[in-house]
Amino acid sequence: VPVGYRMPDLRPAHWKEVFPVANGDRQSPIDIKTEETKYDPSLRPLNPSYDPASAKIILNNGHSTSVEFDDTVNKSGSFQPNRSNLLSEFSCSDAEPTTAFVLTGGPLSGTYRLRQIHFHWGSNDEAGSEHTVDGMKYAAELHVVHWNAEKYSSFVEAASQSDGLAVMAVFLKIGECNPQLSKITDRLDTIRIKGKKALFTNFDPRCLLPKSLDYWTYFGSLTVPPLLESVIWIVLREPISVCSEQLSTAEDEVACCLLRNFRPPQPLRGREVRRN
Numbered sequence: 001v002p003v004g005y006r007m008p009d010l011r012p013a014h015w016k017e018v019f020p021v022a023n024g025d026r027q028s029p030i031d032i033k034t035e036e037t038k039y040d041p042s043l044r045p046l047n048p049s050y051d052p053a054s055a056k057i058i059l060n061n062g063h064s065t066s067v068e069f070d071d072t073v074n075k076s077g078s079f080q081p082n083r084s085n086l087l088s089e090f091s092c093s094d095a096e097p098t099t100a101f102v103l104t105g106g107p108l109s110g111t112y113r114l115r116q117i118h119f120h121w122g123s124n125d126e127a128g129s130e131h132t133v134d135g136m137k138y139a140a141e142l143h144v145v146h147w148n149a150e151k152y153s154s155f156v157e158a159a160s161q162s163d164g165l166a167v168m169a170v171f172l173k174i175g176e177c178n179p180q181l182s183k184i185t186d187r188l189d190t191i192r193i194k195g196k197k198a199l200f201t202n203f204d205p206r207c208l209l210p211k212s213l214d215y216w217t218y219f220g221s222l223t224v225p226p227l228l229e230s231v232i233w234i235v236l237r238e239p240i241s242v243c244s245e246q247l248s249t250a251e252d253e254v255a256c257c258l259l260r261n262f263r264p265p266q267p268l269r270g271r272e273v274r275r276n
């Protein structure tokens with residue numbers, strides 16, 4: 001390390017020194033005050049449909065564990081379904097096998113393509129989620145990251161546009177063990193150190209979603225640097241369950257870099273939180 005080089009302080013309170021947008025007026029996460037959310041009849045049902053074969057790798061990127069998907073299919077949908085590549089027996093829902101991996105409906109206009117999923121957790125079962133509900137923290141939070149592939153030609157371009165990204169957030173609460181989640185936590189030992197990645201496919205994120213897809217939605221930002229204010233947040237109201245062992249596996253396996261990777265709630269700055 002060069003003499004005199006001062007490692008930047010990576011704690012959330014110092015991010016504004018490197019990313020001034022941290023003090024912006026549409027930062028995430030937020031505390032969702034349920035009494036102040038507004039019912040909006042124009043909000044449509046969410047329609048996630050994912051192709052399990054588009055899952056590619058599991059990655060420890062230093063601040064979270066993520067599953068990366070192949071989001072390069074061109075607009076014409078060159079992927080042709082057939083028995084062998086649909087692996088529908090891997091699907092957890094009786095939904096029709098799909099050839100896309102997109103999120104449509106909800107508050108979105110257009111088609112948002114799946115890019116990656118990742119988790120935020122804490123060092124114990126009491127804290128870990130980024131969004132809170134009436135001040136209550138969940139044990140962890142899953143983020144399903146999509147980008148507006150209809151309007152923009154790449155994820156990085158979309159990430160700098162106000163309607164570029166759509167992230168579906170799912171709360172994890174301590175309860176029954178979650179066999180779908182085990183497909184990920186059982187692989188964490190293969191990516192123990194930062195930057196490590198491993199093959200990971202035949203995974204349908206729909207299997208991690210709760211029964212109800214009712215949601216709150218608001219305009220916000222990435223919750224990690226570069227904190228870009230380009231995210232339409234869709235927070236599912238029903239949590240999924242995870243057992244302590246699964247969460248402690250995650251914390252133990254990759255505790256080195258991920259012990260506490262959740263940003264505290266940010267000022268609402270007059271924004272509205274709508275519900276369907």
Ligand SMILES: NS(=O)(=O)c1ccc(S(=O)(=O)NCc2cccs2)s1
Pocket residue numbers: 115116143145156159167221222223224225226228
């Ligand atoms: N917690 S969250 O859902 O807000 C995310 C954190 C990281 C995300 S990313 O992997 O999509 N990279 C985001 C980008 C990096 C550079 C340009 S955009 S999304």
Ligand SMILES: [Zn+2]
Pocket residue numbers: 118119120143223
């Ligand atoms: Zn996240």
